Amino acid sequence: MSVDPQPTLPPEVTLLPLRPAELAAANEPSLSWLWRGFLAAHKVTTLIGPPKSSGKTTLLSVLLARFAQGGQLAGLPVSPARVLVVSEESTADWDARCRRLGIGPNVQFLCRPFQGARPTEEQWFRLIADLEALQRREAFDLIVLDTLATLLPGYAETCAPKLLDCLLPLQGLASLGPGVGGAGVWGPAVWLFHHPAKGKQADGQAGRGTIALPAIADIVMEMSCCRRARSRDRRRRICGYSRYEETPRHLIVELSADGADYLAGTDAAGTPLVKTWDEIHYILDHARDKLSLREILERWHNEEQDPPDRSTLSRWLKRATQQGLIRRDGNGPCARQLPLLAPGPRAAALARQQRQRRGTASVARAVPGACQWVAEIAGIGVIGRRASRFAIAVRAKEKNDERCGGKPALERIDQDRARLPDRSKFDAAC
Numbered sequence: 001m002s003v004d005p006q007p008t009l010p011p012e013v014t015l016l017p018l019r020p021a022e023l024a025a026a027n028e029p030s031l032s033w034l035w036r037g038f039l040a041a042h043k044v045t046t047l048i049g050p051p052k053s054s055g056k057t058t059l060l061s062v063l064l065a066r067f068a069q070g071g072q073l074a075g076l077p078v079s080p081a082r083v084l085v086v087s088e089e090s091t092a093d094w095d096a097r098c099r100r101l102g103i104g105p106n107v108q109f110l111c112r113p114f115q116g117a118r119p120t121e122e123q124w125f126r127l128i129a130d131l132e133a134l135q136r137r138e139a140f141d142l143i144v145l146d147t148l149a150t151l152l153p154g155y156a157e158t159c160a161p162k163l164l165d166c167l168l169p170l171q172g173l174a175s176l177g178p179g180v181g182g183a184g185v186w187g188p189a190v191w192l193f194h195h196p197a198k199g200k201q202a203d204g205q206a207g208r209g210t211i212a213l214p215a216i217a218d219i220v221m222e223m224s225c226c227r228r229a230r231s232r233d234r235r236r237r238i239c240g241y242s243r244y245e246e247t248p249r250h251l252i253v254e255l256s257a258d259g260a261d262y263l264a265g266t267d268a269a270g271t272p273l274v275k276t277w278d279e280i281h282y283i284l285d286h287a288r289d290k291l292s293l294r295e296i297l298e299r300w301h302n303e304e305q306d307p308p309d310r311s312t313l314s315r316w317l318k319r320a321t322q323q324g325l326i327r328r329d330g331n332g333p334c335a336r337q338l339p340l341l342a343p344g345p346r347a348a349a350l351a352r353q354q355r356q357r358r359g360t361a362s363v364a365r366a367v368p369g370a371c372q373w374v375a376e377i378a379g380i381g382v383i384g385r386r387a388s389r390f391a392i393a394v395r396a397k398e399k400n401d402e403r404c405g406g407k408p409a410l411e412r413i414d415q416d417r418a419r420l421p422d423r424s425k426f427d428a429a430c
Helices: 018-026 056-066 091-101 121-138 161-173 212-216 278-285 293-298 310-322 346-364 370-378 397-404 409-418 424-429
Strands: 033-035 042-050 072-073 076-078 083-087 107-111 141-145 189-194 220-226 235-242 251-257 262-264 326-329 336-339
Touching: 033 076, 042 091, 042 212, 056 083, 056 091, 056 251, 091 107, 121 161, 121 397, 161 189, 161 212, 212 278, 278 293, 278 310, 293 310, 310 326, 336 370
Parallel strands: 042 189, 042 220, 083 107, 083 141, 141 189
Antiparallel strands: 072 076, 220 235, 235 251, 251 262, 326 336
């Protein structure tokens, strides 16, 4: 009986297993971020998003402008970098972006390398070889391929072995040449742009075709619109999947009005930050007292915009409370909403009025008849049996001064309280 020969490795491959103590001395470069959490030297990152709507190229354009001097983008640090962009778009399109955003000479473009034709496998591997030669000569920090759909050979997306044959050389490309700062042997970060599959996909597997692409990438970014693509909402949602803890799992970014910057829409924990709702701030700022959700809707006076749905407003108030924009007093549907630092001229008066209420309530429990006296000078009267246990607003400072002989009402009450020998017996009377 014949025995099939065992497979053998090519002679040029050498196996060198390492013990845990030897891993640190394996000459592997440490992690160095170009855009913290998403782009790192010597690593492959994949950005997956729908064409013409998710804003992949827009994000790339703003980031290219930021690479000139470094800084921050969407709240994440950006390091200065030299970049090579292999793009499916024309030179005229990139020329317009460079003029508008001020993209500097640290960026080079290779537009439509196959002249609008789908490449063969030989042409693809020739492109990788040319990129390796450019990397040895220019020492780029980042190489971008936008998009794989126009650069890969035919049917490579749907065949896992063929896609691996096309993408594995990119790992070798990521290990060539010096990187950030020129210290040591660093490889460039490789950023691959791809389109998603149709329909809803599992988390981390939104890419079209086989899952070999997210499997070979070190960091996977999935970018989508927060609302429908046809809306004017400039916010985009980025979900990150990687083996590094610096990668945000959920990040909402919003393109600025001038299209030159992205602002972070989530906090450090990934919780979406609420947008300022000017109408709600106006209602709370001009309120004389705390308002419930129903009362906020009743005071809606914007004729150009219909009142929001009750559930929508409830979600906004809950998030605004968690992030310190407003303060909540009580629980359930009858909870009152109170502005913590409301803008406008009424904010200081409202805070001053609250302090007066708390001071009046403490005095009213200690001095007999103080509650009725304060109510009389304020001109509002006492309502209910338990009115003496709550704060009573002093509406007019001028009336207080007139009734108290030029002294504020609270100072007069403090003087009366100081003359009392025992306050405990008056608590029950009030």
